[in-house]
Amino acid sequence: MxxxxxxxxxxxxxxxxxxxxxxxxxxxxxxxxxxxxxxxxxxxxxxxxxNADVGTLLPHLSNGDMLLIAARPGHGKTRLGLRLLLDAAIEGRRSVLFSLEHTEREAMERFCALADPLPETTPEIIATDDICADYITNYLAGSPKGTVAVIDYLQILDQRRSTPPLSEQVEVLKTFARETGVILAAISQIDRSYEPEAASVPGLADLRLPNPIPPGAFSKACFLNAGEVRFQSLI
CATH class of the missing domain: 1.10.10 (Arc Repressor Mutant, subunit A)
Incomplete structure (x- = not known):
């Protein structure tokens, strides 16, 4: 329709x-x-x-970018992140999904639903509760510039008491991206207080963050709501 x-x-x-x-x-x-x-x-x-066009993020990203993908549940943020990884794989780039939300099987099913057939080299899927900034940077060490990794999702990175606060982890990821040329994208939730009547698409102030992140942590952002997609540079 x-x-x-x-x-x-x-x-x-x-x-x-x-x-x-x-x-x-x-x-x-x-x-x-x-x-x-x-x-x-x-x-x-x-x-x-x-049915929103979510296949156009990659051309807007540069090596070393930290991308924020944010929306309320059910508005396409995970789909957008997975589409980004598929686009990177189609271009022959290394692409990795770090998922604290879905199992490897669930993630692969979602990739299959987005692309038929899948690229010859499919995105790598890492699904473990051990995911944190140190885990991600160690796993991606030595990756070529232009590698794309998606973290699903931001608010769970510090769910374990043994991991550093979210602000410290984001700084680690930001430094790693800048020094290696790897593109890191983090999927994020939007706070329930967000009112679409006040703004058709949420913004940074609407992020659901039990623990704050440092200003300037992300270089670019993509906010979604009800089929509307807004991409913006933050620096």
Whole structure:
């Protein structure tokens, strides 16, 4: 099913409808969703997220970049990270997924769902609770410049008491990326307090961070919400 307009235009249309008819935004969104053939706005947003163009990140990245990929659950951040790894593999680059969220089998199933057939050399999948900054840098030591690694996800890196605070780990990763030319991307959650009505796409202030990260930790960021993707340079 093809939407009549990009998701951000449909969201704007819903806001105008809500204001014009003095009805709650969720009711306006439900009407727009019905016009597009969906029984609920959440289904329309999921459809838009699933079909969003997520294959264009790699050309915007440079060796040594630290990339943040952030969204609320179900808005495509993991899919975007996996697509980035597949694009890197297609170009012949080394690509590695460090997953604290999915098993190796689950990750491979998601790769298969994104690419048929898979690249001749598939991304490496590391799925262990031992993942932390030191583990990642040791594993990637000696990798050629332009290697791409994705960490799934940022907030779990310091879940074990034996690992350093998140801020220290991010500094280690940032230094490693700059010194080696490896591209590191970290998938991140957005705080539940984020209100789409206030901003169509979240930003750095909306990150869910029990432990703060140092300013300037990431060089680039990609924020997603309801099918809208916003890429930006942070330095």
């Amino acid at each position: 093809r939407l009549s307009a990009p998701i951000y235009q449909l969201k704007r249309r819903a806001k105008l409808l809500a204001r014009g008819q003095n009805i709650p935004l969720h009711q306006a969104q439900a009407r727009i969703a019905a016009e597009e053939g969906f029984t609920a706005w959440s289904l329309l947003a999921a459809h838009a997220s699933k």
